Amino acid sequence: MPLTISVFSDVICPWCYVGKRRLERALDQLGLRESTAIAWLPFELNPGMPADGMERALYRARKFGPGRAAELDAQMAELGRQEGIGFAFETMTRTPSTRRAHMLIAAAGQRGRADPVVDALFRAYFEEGRDLGDPEILRQVGIAAGLERDVVDDALGNAQLRALVESLEQQAAGMQVTGVPFFIVDRAWAVSGAQPTEQWVGLLQERRAE
Numbered sequence: 001m002p003l004t005i006s007v008f009s010d011v012i013c014p015w016c017y018v019g020k021r022r023l024e025r026a027l028d029q030l031g032l033r034e035s036t037a038i039a040w041l042p043f044e045l046n047p048g049m050p051a052d053g054m055e056r057a058l059y060r061a062r063k064f065g066p067g068r069a070a071e072l073d074a075q076m077a078e079l080g081r082q083e084g085i086g087f088a089f090e091t092m093t094r095t096p097s098t099r100r101a102h103m104l105i106a107a108a109g110q111r112g113r114a115d116p117v118v119d120a121l122f123r124a125y126f127e128e129g130r131d132l133g134d135p136e137i138l139r140q141v142g143i144a145a146g147l148e149r150d151v152v153d154d155a156l157g158n159a160q161l162r163a164l165v166e167s168l169e170q171q172a173a174g175m176q177v178t179g180v181p182f183f184i185v186d187r188a189w190a191v192s193g194a195q196p197t198e199q200w201v202g203l204l205q206e207r208r209a210e
Contacts, residue, residue, distance in 0.1 A: 003036040003204070008043040008172050008182040011101050011121040011132060014076050014087065019181035019194030020122065021083045026200035030208075040114045042102035042165045043172055043180045046095070053096035053133040060095075086127045096133025100156050102165045104142050107155035113146055120145040 005023070009016035027033040060069035073089040080087040101121055108117035124130040124141045131137055135156050142152035155161055172182070183191040185207060195203075 006039045006184040008041045009180045010045045015194045016181045017122040022197045025197045049097040053094045056095045091129030094131040103161040117145045
């Protein structure tokens with residue numbers, strides 16, 4: 001039977017980007033990439049963030065202190081280089097609300113396009129420094145990732161998609177998911193955090209053996 005993996009993540013979480021790359025590498029090594037169904041589920045790191053976001057430098061300074069924030073960015077940039085991710089923190093000026101981004105991902109998931117849209121959103125935010133709270137940026141990213149313009153336009157204001165995102169986030173809270181990435185394999189195994197590729201290989205081999 002094909003593997004199914006559900007992933008709670010946020011598109012402004014660098015560990016989620018790293019976790020995606022590590023999982024994909026493990027699936028490639030095992031020859032499971034094409035036969036694995038991955039569902040991307042919403043988790044907002046900052047659910048109370050204003051719709052237009054805030055200055056990233058201010059947000060990071062308040063959360064970590066300016067010195068510690070710079071250290072964390074440098075450490076993540078180095079880790080990114082090891083994973084083939086070009087984190088460009090110096091170009092990132094805004095920390096956005098990700099509610100509309102999750103609505104876009106939900107719409108993409110209904111059309112079998114969630115994975116490329118998630119990848120495009122990660123790349124836009126972390127490697128291109130684009131503001132994912134800006135509806136026009138989301139339109140550009142969604143269309144470039146293969147969604148029709150009318151689908152993207154509808155997704156960014158669709159009340160049903162907003163309710164779906166909120167419902168899934170409530171489910172995550174009910175499951176006591178407090179951090180991301182959080183993976184659920186075959187609706188049975190929970191894997192928390194951006195596990196190394198070799199650990200994923202072992203876990204997936206064990207799952208297949210069952």
